[in-house]
Amino acid sequence: MRINLRGLNRTKKTLADGTVKIFWYAWKGGPPLSGQPGEPEFIASYNAAVARKVITPAGVLLSILQGFQASSDWDDLADRTRRDYVKLIKVIEKDFGDMPLSALADQRARGEFMEWRDKRAKSSRRQADYGWQVLARILSWAQGRGLIARNPCEKGGRLYRGTRADNVWTDDDEASFLARAPAHLHLPLLIGLWTGQRQGDILALTWMQYDGAHIRLRQSKTGRRVVIKVGAPLKAALDPVRQKEGQILLNSDGAAWTPDGFRSSWRKACAASGVVGVTFNDLRGTAVTRLALSGCEVPEIATITGHSMRDVNAILDAHYLHRDQRLGDSAITKLENRTKSPN
Structure with missing residues (x-):
């Protein structure tokens, strides 16, 4: 029917x-x-x-929430980002959906939103910050279109101060995973380490994007196009299973991964392999770190991973390299060589 x-x-x-x-x-x-x-x-x-x-009455925050989800800004978001946003928008809708838009211009509105964030922070500071970020983005969208006069969530700072400074895959982590994890998860690990791309873009890769020498893709989050030369270890893993079409990465049933299915399988494989403290997302920062330790310059790294050069510098400066002993050892070796050389 x-x-x-x-x-x-x-x-x-x-x-x-x-x-x-x-x-x-x-x-x-x-x-x-x-x-x-x-x-x-x-x-x-x-x-x-x-x-x-x-x-739904007119002139309330709910109308802004719905309008944002029907805009081109919403369409430009990655699928995973939209799903995450929907969950938070439902929370915002429940707590503030009937708030009059005129109330947003009141100075007290910012305090009310901050109290909401503080309440959510008791369960998770990171999620509280994410909720604030989503609300601030939606209100910024509305302000830019003249729907509201003021964005009370602008420049709210952060509550969560965590860092993944030590969350880099070591050579031992890689070896342990390859030795104990299911074979169909080996290729995702190698692609992550040798391309530095996000999980969603890696899962979406098709054989048409690999020509035997390079992987070409457009990043779903930034829209940047990147062309990555395939290193020998990755090429050795890709070529024996290369196809003319279809997804590169498949689950144990030979089907394309769903995001939730991949995350679940990956967590179980890491636990079974004794790999703790690192996630698949940490492969991106690990790739940046390994490239830098190999002597690559920031522009070279940015070309491969699709980061901006500022972001590459931020990763190397604030999160990873200052924790790597190999850099310290290299620095002392260079100093020793300089001391031994004649003036």
Whole structure:
């Protein structure tokens, strides 16, 4: 049976691998829908959006939250980022959805939002900061379009002060993982270490993006295009399983990974391999570190990983290299050589 859902709106976005994905909204300017047309999940999310539209008063924060999710700014976000944002937007909607937009211009609004962040920080400071960041971004979007006069969440600072300074994969970590983890997880590790790319972009890689010498991709988060020469160890792992098309990375059933499925399998493999204190995301910083320790200059590293040169410097300065003993040993060796050389 065919059901006609009135007012549906759709947008198209080209993903990093070149495929085109369609995103559906309840109406133009309305909230995004879950699932695909014809599926029960899709119809349920449409009905929920319509019901909420009927009872939503004008001039409240909820209208800004919905407007942002129907904007081009929202479409430009990576899939994983959108999913994370949706979870936080639901929390914001529950706590502040009925707040009048006129109240945002009041000086006390900032204090109210900070109290909300402090309350969330009792469970997780990192999540409290992320919620603040999402709210600040949405309000900035609204301010830029003249929907509100002031963004009370601008420049709110951070509560979470954690660092991943010591969270770099060591050679022993790599060896232990390759020795004990399932074989279908070896290739993701090597690609992470030899390309320095994000998990989402690595999982999305297709064989069409590998020509036998280079991997080419457009980063989903930044839109940057990077071309990476494939190092010998990675090439030795890729070439024996190379195909003409399809995803490069597959699960144990020979199917493309889902993000949740990969994260779950990766955690279990690390635990079974005795690899603790590091995550898949740490492979990106590890790649930067190893490139620097190999004598690569900042522009060279940035070209490979897609970071800005400022971000590469920040990673090397604030998070990784000042903890690596090899740099200290190298510095003393250089000083010894200088001392021995004639004036």
